[in-house]
Amino acid sequence: MILKLEHIYKDYIQGKLTVPVLKDVCLNVDKGEYVAIMGPSGSGKSTLMNIIGCLDRPTSGSYELTGKNVLSLNERQLADVRLHNIGFVFQNFQLLPRMTALDNVALPLIYAGVRKRARRAKAREALIRVGLEDRVTFKPTQLSGGQKQRVAIARAMVNKPDILLADEPTGALDSKSSKQVMELFQKLNDEGVTVIMITHDSGIAGYAKRVVTIFDGELAEQKGENEQ
Amino acid sequence: MLENIRLSFQGIWSHKMRSFLTMLGIIIGIASIISIASTIKGTNEQIKNNLIGSGNNTLSIMIYQQGYPYIIDSWSQPPAGFREVTDEVCDQIRALDSVESVTRYNERQYSESIFYKNTALTNTSVRSIDGDYFETVGYTIRTGRNFIESDFKNFRKVLIVDQTAADNIFGNEDPIGKTIEISKMPFTVVGVVEQSRKFTPNINNLEDYYTYANADTTGYIFMPKASWPIVYQYDEPENVIVKAVSVDDMEAAGKGAEDILNATVSSSQTEFKYKADDVLERAQKLQDMSAATNSQLIWIASISLLVGGIGVMNIMLVSVTERTNEIGLKKAIGARKGSILGQFLTEAAVLTSIGGIIGVASGIGMAQVINKVSGVAVSIDVMISGIAVVFSMLIGIVFGLLPSVKAANLDPIEALRRE
Ligand SMILES: Nc1ncnc2c1ncn2[C@@H]1O[C@H](COP(=O)(O)OP(=O)(O)OP(=O)(O)O)[C@@H](O)[C@H]1O
Numbered sequence A: 001m002i003l004k005l006e007h008i009y010k011d012y013i014q015g016k017l018t019v020p021v022l023k024d025v026c027l028n029v030d031k032g033e034y035v036a037i038m039g040p041s042g043s044g045k046s047t048l049m050n051i052i053g054c055l056d057r058p059t060s061g062s063y064e065l066t067g068k069n070v071l072s073l074n075e076r077q078l079a080d081v082r083l084h085n086i087g088f089v090f091q092n093f094q095l096l097p098r099m100t101a102l103d104n105v106a107l108p109l110i111y112a113g114v115r116k117r118a119r120r121a122k123a124r125e126a127l128i129r130v131g132l133e134d135r136v137t138f139k140p141t142q143l144s145g146g147q148k149q150r151v152a153i154a155r156a157m158v159n160k161p162d163i164l165l166a167d168e169p170t171g172a173l174d175s176k177s178s179k180q181v182m183e184l185f186q187k188l189n190d191e192g193v194t195v196i197m198i199t200h201d202s203g204i205a206g207y208a209k210r211v212v213t214i215f216d217g218e219l220a221e222q223k224g225e226n227e228q
Numbered sequence B: 001m002l003e004n005i006r007l008s009f010q011g012i013w014s015h016k017m018r019s020f021l022t023m024l025g026i027i028i029g030i031a032s033i034i035s036i037a038s039t040i041k042g043t044n045e046q047i048k049n050n051l052i053g054s055g056n057n058t059l060s061i062m063i064y065q066q067g068y069p070y071i072i073d074s075w076s077q078p079p080a081g082f083r084e085v086t087d088e089v090c091d092q093i094r095a096l097d098s099v100e101s102v103t104r105y106n107e108r109q110y111s112e113s114i115f116y117k118n119t120a121l122t123n124t125s126v127r128s129i130d131g132d133y134f135e136t137v138g139y140t141i142r143t144g145r146n147f148i149e150s151d152f153k154n155f156r157k158v159l160i161v162d163q164t165a166a167d168n169i170f171g172n173e174d175p176i177g178k179t180i181e182i183s184k185m186p187f188t189v190v191g192v193v194e195q196s197r198k199f200t201p202n203i204n205n206l207e208d209y210y211t212y213a214n215a216d217t218t219g220y221i222f223m224p225k226a227s228w229p230i231v232y233q234y235d236e237p238e239n240v241i242v243k244a245v246s247v248d249d250m251e252a253a254g255k256g257a258e259d260i261l262n263a264t265v266s267s268s269q270t271e272f273k274y275k276a277d278d279v280l281e282r283a284q285k286l287q288d289m290s291a292a293t294n295s296q297l298i299w300i301a302s303i304s305l306l307v308g309g310i311g312v313m314n315i316m317l318v319s320v321t322e323r324t325n326e327i328g329l330k331k332a333i334g335a336r337k338g339s340i341l342g343q344f345l346t347e348a349a350v351l352t353s354i355g356g357i358i359g360v361a362s363g364i365g366m367a368q369v370i371n372k373v374s375g376v377a378v379s380i381d382v383m384i385s386g387i388a389v390v391f392s393m394l395i396g397i398v399f400g401l402l403p404s405v406k407a408a409n410l411d412p413i414e415a416l417r418r419e
């Protein structure tokens, strides 16, 4: 089991009011799974994703990632977990506008202490994997939405993480680009990468092998239709 | 680190105008400090060069009457107990560790008894000198010849004139072979000397110094020591010039010579005394004075640096806010707090260092302009320039600290949520 969330609660304090956002969430994900998390807006999907991605801490509960109790780690160790174990893909790509595609992809390698030459080679390799070998020196403004998201995926994958976390990865894309991105996720999953993806769109969720729904902070497994 | 520096340059370059305006405070501050420091250093060097033995470490020991130099003329009697300086006394002075060479001379200033072709040379001073004079004071023969052994031995009536006297008396004519009458005795000019090192004093911020530096404009004519009694008095007290081994030895040389000379005078003589020039002291006073006025300016320039630093902090804070997204993303993909802190500190330090370098360059330029326009001497101090650049870097680090800490502490979730 690569990921084990048990009895996760997350409350936000709003003035004197305590707003519960996640309520007793339990989620186990095995290595190599492809999970979609669905739910209406405001249901707590991103909050859950941030906890899984070690960007946020739950109010209570336990969380093990690759057998490690990540809730006991300090800030610096969490940064290292994000660097080596997790790859993030965001709805709005989050590419640095002044850098080329190659430099964007190489960014995590800087923090991993990889030397420049190796960095460029690895980044180029990652861009080849997402089919952008001819866009290496392009800046984000010179790329289409779909291409930008593929650069972001290359960046997420460049440190060979265990889990790919995607928060609405197709939210800003047209259907053709969405399909390309989904095919890419499929390919990465086939290669053994564990994928956890948030989406509104049941069509997009259909690409995943397993779908869980979250409603008002409570998680439920959706059985049947995706099991082939 | 290198990566951070490279990225900083990229960032600075992509916001050229803003970066330049941010640096401006630093540039102005550093430029003012450099130009002021150059002026102080230049002025000090010039004061030193001009006042302290014209750069060859000489100082004169003269007879003083209650604090004022006593000038012997043809109408006054020399003070009791003062006589010619003997060879033995010269040897004693020469034996001092601080002394390189010694010479002695008599002088008549603006003498009315000197004529060239019936014209009185009232602007010329005449000196009798020994064989060590030119060497010690720093004259070299320009044309003609030096005094020789037989000039001294045979009381020859020969003269050597300096460049100023040659120009004043003879104009375009060749001075060699011309006859000058001193107290009705015909003397023949055999040579022209010039000062080996020439200085054109042009310090104008210190009136005292200005007067001093320009006092010495009359020419000199020199005769062999032995010939002096032919035209003036026999066994007349002499002044002494010593050349110290180095600038630092000047005080010791002066004191030493002074003591040896005063020992030759009877102790009952209290009104007159040999006394050495206190040029060193005077130079020091002038240097202190000029440094004091100018270091106040440095304080004012430092305020501009402070303002510059605050400007840097301000822009960095804006930049952190602007780049919230970038910071959030970097943290999300695994950047540690320290990496973010390092990135922003490097950026601030690179920005202000560039400002410092531009400031030093403009300061040097400004110093040259000051020199051209007002004639104040300037001298660039490489060490101060280096310190200035390092100091600007420190300003960047100090004033960049707050914005950098702010960046490092950004919550990545908040940061990423913003568009
Ligand atoms: N920092 C915060 N302080 C207070 N409340 C918060 C904070 N962050 C999120 N919330 C609340 O938590 C709830 C869940 O937010 P979350 O972003 O997880 O929703 P979501 O399911 O991702 O929605 P969407 O589909 O619109 O992205 C929302 O009601 C939101 O208002």
Ligand SMILES: [Mg+2]
Pocket (backbone or CB within 6 Å): A045, A046, A047, A167
């Ligand atoms: Mg969301």
